[in-house]
Amino acid sequence: AAPAAMGGASLEARKLLAANLTRVLSLYSFLTDAYIIEFFTDNLWGSLPPSWQAALADLSSPQLAALLLEHSGSAEASYSSVWPLSLLAFKATAHSLAFPRRPSGHAQPSGGRRPEEFQENPCQSCKLHPVFRKHVKPKKQHEIQKLGQVVKQLSDITGCRCIVDVGSGQGHLSRYLAFGLHLSVTAIEGDPRLVREATRFDRELIETLKKKQAEQPQVDSPAPPRAPAGGQQLLLTGLHACGDLSVALLRQFVRCPRVVGITSVACCYMKLTTKEYGYPLSAWVAGLPGHQLSYKAREGACHALEDYVLRLRLDSPTLRGHGFRAVLETVIRAAEPAKKRLGVQTIAKAHTLSFEEYARLGLARLGMSPDVPLDTAPLEAMLAQQQRVVAFFSLALLLAPLVETLILVDRMIYLQEQGREFPEAPCLNDPHELHDFFLERLQGGDVGLREGFLHRRVLRAVWVGMERETNGKESREDFNKSENITCF
Template sequence: MPGVSARGLSHAERRQLAANLTRVLSLYRSLLDAYIIEFFTDHLWSTLPCSWQEALDGLTPPQLAALLLGMPAEGEVVRYRSVWPLTLLALKSTASALAFTRTPGFQTPSEFLENPSQSSRLTAPFRKHVRPKKQHEIRRLGELVKKLSDLTGCTQVVDVGSGQVKSIEGDRRLVERARRLDRELLLALEKARKRTAQVAPPGPRCSPQHVVRWVEPAALCDELLLPLEHSPRGGARLLLTGLHACGDLSVALLRHFCCCPEVVALASVGCCYMKLSDPGGYPLSQWVAALPGCELSYRLREGACHALEEYAGRLQSAGPGLRSHCYRAALETVIRRAQPTLRRPGVQGIPRVHELKIEEYVQRGLQRVGLDPQLPLSLAALQAQQAQENRVVAFFSLALLLAPLVETLILLDRLLHLQEQGFHAELLPIFSPELSPRNLALVATKRPLGQAFSVLETEDG
């Protein structure tokens, strides 16, 4: 979907956008707060305006992708079968106009045209143990970090939540595995150098150094920097980075950037917004905190993590996998009849859902939540619910349409917070959203980069 570019908005425009977002989210809060598994128990379809029901009822998944989410299949001509109510059209236009664009400045993505399972931009040693999604993310974020490091003159890169630069990770097992993989990589590069005499092995200073440390959101600067060695040239200049730093970890990176004089730059891609502390993780900026309706419930923040582009692709293909939400909503009705106090229990994954009859799914689901799978079922009621599958998909698509607005407000709050502290910050879509839905990188510096900032947006040839 189009959206507004976060790059280059003035401080006043960012504040106005935040105010508009809180008003819109307040207006549609009931839609965003709804759980799709309660579609039948809470009669969610009847909560929509009658005119919306008439417009959406009976639409096929590909039509929903094209008409509602604005993502038609390639070459498809968008045609409305009826005149949509202005309120629904306004919702669609508003969602498109207020969300930060997630479209990067490159074709999707050229590195996988030859082979969808491995990046042509990474040599074999750097692809080992790395899936295509992560290959793409590492390459793109690596490019950005290198450019940002050069522009800011940093002497060390600190990767927080690295999992596997100098890296900080709270899980000792991951650190030990990362060290082993480093040794494997260095051996592979040395073998390649001997074979071709072209690949230079990295020296000791280029080898990643790993530190086991748990980073608390409110930790002091010294607690984070204690394990780090100072630059031999005197006075370390650090760049903090985190690839999909979960929940409060992204907030911790921001706070360390703000309070540590040694940290001169930040490149962070957040995720798992539902895990943000409340209060403490959001809102961060004084401006957003003062806006009426700025509060974001757990459900709204969870919805902001959905993959809009991926779901639109599923709608376009109209595969049987789309029925999973309908099946789960039907299961919820049976669970509540059997045990009214049990609401929205987690259901361990049921394989190959699309191959099951709805009654088979319900029986397996009952067993997953500790109830008798042989409970008497009303087959007629279950089949009547399955007949509403497209309504379930339509309702979920409506909520998904608004999800990017929640993510936009969270990230905009971080931008405004950094600006209120006197720093310079931008948001750049650096990954292909089809591969990596959380693709907006928050880039911050302590001195203005001016026109040089545009270098960060480009992809290396």
């Protein structure tokens, strides 16, 4: 059965899930560890069982989406041949072991329809006030609004209004929490460049709010800002806490009773250290045979399967990209065998080019001669196998949610090993960022937070806030009662 209720599952249930995941991922590591650019150089198609090759070779992209990657059937979900039981079992197992990737009760979006908040303007979320959309891409607008609401709910449940935003980056989430949701926020960021950007954006927002205040002279001037008092309870949050940073949040939560709640949206699993700190985190998973996850497997877990499914459904011409790059790899190695898996800078609209045009541009980006001779016949034979490249990549992508599930369940088990319990759920429900999960946890305590956790910065801010507009009107009452942002 699908682990839909893992948030309330027992430790034994999570241990069983982890054991099943490691067995499956070990069995199919030839898929999760494969680099699609080596499809031809390493004969990746030949690594599949012959019966799988026969079943998948002639499927169109929409059929791959319907028959392999999607749970529910569609018009294309009609088997043109009898699939081998091993392939059917592979598909069923992959779907059943992965955590659900949508909030409970959320309907599957149709086609390429935009989320409701972007229906009016594809670049501006109607759920965010314009001041919080400035400098923020649509994907991030969706994320900060969603996570912000979760943090606010956690604040209401715990009665704690002091938020620590770890890995705050350019401060978009912190500004929304402080000025949009009226919470006291401490933002921690270790990259000086991002701190400077955040400070600049903070000042822009403050100037905007000062102008608002000047236009409303009846608004009382608030008291000077205050930093959280010593011994005060805290909530931790992290949006896209990269690599080991998400693990650091969990460790801090376990070690610091003063932290009464945590929400964490992890990312960049490939940046986790795998020897002692990032993965595995729990003693249980560390003791399971085959628990190791390669860099490539963890990198694959960061991909949004739903985005690729949409491209398959639409039979997007951009699907040619993997095939082009795999063929180019054969050209590179034929010219200079020592060069393998080189990163080729993105070639704009590559799918609109002929392979020869693509190859010349790609070679030039690698500092190689674009005049390398191209043997047309074998190249055309490889290009004709485009759908096999797509099919193989689809198989690997089907396992990506299992890798993410194993990383997340490892963290759950770790917290339970440390005497903690918490719910887990998909937080972001949008084609922009469907693969993200948040881990949410409540506890009590009043012991001080350890100093020097990360680089700190201080921002002096005005105590004015902004309630998002409703029907074009601002709430003066909420404007009056808004609180400060204190950033470290």
